[in-house]
Amino acid sequence: MRLEYKFLVPKERLNDLREALRPFVLIDEYADKEIGKEYTVRSIYFDTPKLDDYHDKLAGIKIRKKLRIRGYNQPTIDSMVFLEIKRKYENHISKNRAPLLFSNLDNLLSTQDCEKYILKKKNYLDALKDASNFFYFSKIKNYSPVVLVTYDREAYYSKHDSTLRITFDKNLRSIASPKTSDLYNEVSLKKAMQGNFILELKFYSGFPQWLQKILQRFELNRQAISKYTICVDSHLELKRFTTKKTYYYL
Numbered sequence: 001m002r003l004e005y006k007f008l009v010p011k012e013r014l015n016d017l018r019e020a021l022r023p024f025v026l027i028d029e030y031a032d033k034e035i036g037k038e039y040t041v042r043s044i045y046f047d048t049p050k051l052d053d054y055h056d057k058l059a060g061i062k063i064r065k066k067l068r069i070r071g072y073n074q075p076t077i078d079s080m081v082f083l084e085i086k087r088k089y090e091n092h093i094s095k096n097r098a099p100l101l102f103s104n105l106d107n108l109l110s111t112q113d114c115e116k117y118i119l120k121k122k123n124y125l126d127a128l129k130d131a132s133n134f135f136y137f138s139k140i141k142n143y144s145p146v147v148l149v150t151y152d153r154e155a156y157y158s159k160h161d162s163t164l165r166i167t168f169d170k171n172l173r174s175i176a177s178p179k180t181s182d183l184y185n186e187v188s189l190k191k192a193m194q195g196n197f198i199l200e201l202k203f204y205s206g207f208p209q210w211l212q213k214i215l216q217r218f219e220l221n222r223q224a225i226s227k228y229t230i231c232v233d234s235h236l237e238l239k240r241f242t243t244k245k246t247y248y249y250l
Contacts, residue, residue, distance in 0.1 A: 001092040006225040007199040013218060014168065014197060020214050021156065025166060028155035034073070038154045041169075042183050043084075044069045045228050046143040051238075054146075057226050062090045066228065067134060067143055071102060075184040080119070081105060083134040093202075098131035099124055105180050146238070148178035149231045150189060164207055169198040174231035176238055192234040198225055 009017060031037050046067040047053045056064045065088070071081040079102040087094050099119045100108055108117040114131040121127065137143065151172045158164040173189035175182055199220065201207060232238050 001089065001094045002202055002204055003091050004093045005091070005201040005222045007201075007215070007220040008196050008223055008225060009168075009199050009218070009220065011170075011195055011197055014170075017199070017214070017218060018154075018168075020217065021166060024159060024208075024210050025156035026159055028157060028165070028167075030072075031153070031155045038152050038170075040073050041151055041153050042071045043149045044145050044178050044180065044183055045147050045149060046138065047146040048141050048143060051146065051232070052141070054229055054232055057229050060224070062088075064088055065137070067137060069105070069180065069183065070097075071183050075102060077103075079103075079184075081183065083131050085130065085134055085137070096126070096130040096133065097124060098127040098134065100131075102183065105183075109180065145178050145180070146176070147228065147231050147235065148175040148182050148185065148189075149227050150174065150186075151227065158208070158211075160208070161203075163204050164211075165200075165202040166211075167200045167202075169200060169227070172198075172227060172230065174234065176232075176235040190231075190234055192230050198227070 027037060031039055046069075053064065053066055066084075066086045068084050068086065069081055070084050071079060080099050081102045083098040083100070085096045087096075098114070099121055100117050101119070104117045108114070108131075111117075112135045114128050114135075118127050118131045124130075149172070151169045154168040154170065156166045158166075171191070172193050173191045175185060175189055178185070201211070
């Protein structure tokens, strides 16, 4: 399982942080082929009617999960999306993903016919099982779409360890109570956390001294940041399900 550390960084420090990292990293291949050298991440998060997963996050429950549908960039005729279960065990994370065509998403959600709609890909050998688990959890906890979370990701990996990934997640925006057709929506999204971006480090066994020195130089401290809860908190229509306490910088 992978470790994931997050840091909140003022937007005006973006260029300086990028330059500090540049000698040690290479740009991610998916970002490199995009205009602007970044790609857009789009996720419809599911939760229970009382937002149990939201409250588990705020309560600091150590073992928890999130269900979401994830897509990337702009829609095309053969856009692939994923049913995802993201699990967290304290600071460790794992993901189970099942790929399908966006054009088949509504049919899959209505029929739950995984054999028909889940794509058979060599990198997703357990896709049918993962999709079945997605629907199992959805049914037993009465999950439904709560919020569309969208952001632009600038991604790098270490020159000396390709398993160390460094990402800048910027321009966080969202829609409450989305339909599946909203996955690629860019109209009327509400912006959140406009003065900051999120630095994420993903790694398996610690990170190198050069990265520790950069974090110290920029006085960055690890925080329990959740894009999902930030976006839920930004929508008044979801407030009746949430606590009054503010946990994050919005």
